[in-house]
Amino acid sequence: MTASIESNDTVRTRFAPSPTGYMHIGGMRTALFNWLWARHNSGKFILRIDDTDRQRNLDEALGPILGAFRWLGLDWDEGPEIGGPHGPYFQSQRGELYQQALQKLLEAGKAYYCFDTPEQIQADRAEAEQEKKNYLNIRRSLDLSAGDIEERLARGDAHVVRFLVPRGETIAVDDAVRGHVEWDTGLISDPVICRGDGSPLYNFATVIDDADMQITHVIRAEEHLSNTPIQLLIYNALAQPQPQFVHLPYVAAPASKEKLSKRKLDKYRKNQQFRKMFEAADRVFPQIGLASSEGLDPVMVEYYERIGYLPAAVLNALARLGWSLDDKTEIMSLDEVVENFSLDRIVKSPAGLDPEKLVSFQTHWAGELPPEETLDRILPYLQKAGLIGEEISSDDRSYIEQVVAALGDRIKVFSDILDYASFFQSDDEFAYDEKAFKKRVQKEGAAELLAKFKEQLATVEPFEVDQLDKLMHDFVEAEGIKIGDIIHAVRVAVTGSPAGPGMFDCLHLLGRERCLARIDRALSSTH
């Protein structure tokens, strides 16, 4: 009865999201592993939409999910928008298939109409709990005669269809990650597989669909492991071959072993490692016309896209969450992962998402980008924040290019450019870092030095890095001071910030006029 799928069949994997309006980063990892296994074997990756809950606004709920796949460059061979030979790919449109299978089970006596009311069942459960016994449903409806059932059905009595779990058996799976796992069917309650209105439930629909779509490998998160015996039983009852099951460890919240969940956002805000991501969202998103972390949080894939991570970085981090190539390879392109991906190197224990490691992957992959591409990724942030206009002249572009080049790898995530807004703001508009201003500009004697240096700045020719460098050093020598006594004051005066590119780069970038104006402004604020 448990025919297994031939290993030389084309590998077919699937990811079956329900349209929730956002793509979960942990779900994305599961999807990625499915995609990787399909691509590694030159197989097919299928996207199927689990919308049995009848979505009201499907486009709105599905858009961000497909968007996440597109952003990361994970394509699907069958599914929404492109169809395929095993469609439709929306469960809401596959009702007939479920009905057929349901009839088959009903006729074979492997499923039955159950007329128990929810209240009855609740009472049964309560009783079992009180007696500290495992709840098993009572199967009252099994005693009904065919005539009774027909009559009650005709009368429109509320009912569901339950799968009849064969008791006293052992059901086992040989999971690619978990190994051999078995369950005693005598402990499993008959699951509802179909609601009164005819709509199927997950455990049933998923088996029908996976079988119909000839899925060879069901790669899903570990929380589904406990659903597996029921699904196995249904495969058997339907005489369908079982796919290879692959239960991945779930993705945990940073520095924890708890499943990453959208319901725990409040807790994550206080999580030391996670907090920075929320803070970044609250700082950056409002500037570029998006909702704060209330609407766009790091559990969502879209967060990473919007705040300016590279797909390569997110992909690299996700691939390393619960999978490794060997004892030292960390940096991998998608192609490299596809080439080397294997099921037997999947880790068994849950892995916490590590924001800092993600940043380190980002630093690496951003460093691989040609300068023009870096610029293209940065420009939208400047535009959305209103720091530059929609139309960019070639002069503007070249200025931005120079600023970005000077900033170099100080920009990790692309929205980091907003930390250096002063390069794009007018001389009286940019903000001074209060602490730095106090420490460097309002320091005893700093204003006098600054004023003196400004005079020389006004006449130095040419206004180039080397020349400025020389000017500064001559100045330091003439005044008999340490370079630190003046250079920090100048930096803060012209950029507003204690950190940034090399001082002379900053002066040169800004140009003489702006430097002088900014020093004037700083000087006038000292008293």
Add this chain to the structure above:
RNA sequence: GGCCCCGUCGUCUAGUCAGGCCUAGGACACCGGACUUUCGAUCCGGUAACAGGGGUUCAAAUCCCCUCGGGGUCACCA
């Protein structure tokens, strides 16, 4: 609570199936040093783990047993 899964540095992991090459390797983070006008980057160096207890064995992170700990799941959600 029942069932099931998991347990190597702070984190992600290599090593576990086929015991010795492990005085446990790598990466991120952290600490220190070098470089530097700041920040960043880079380069060098460092701290840091086999959950505990019993066995088996010449030899155990690896095999067996027990304990402890963490987690998942127990719906007419998926």
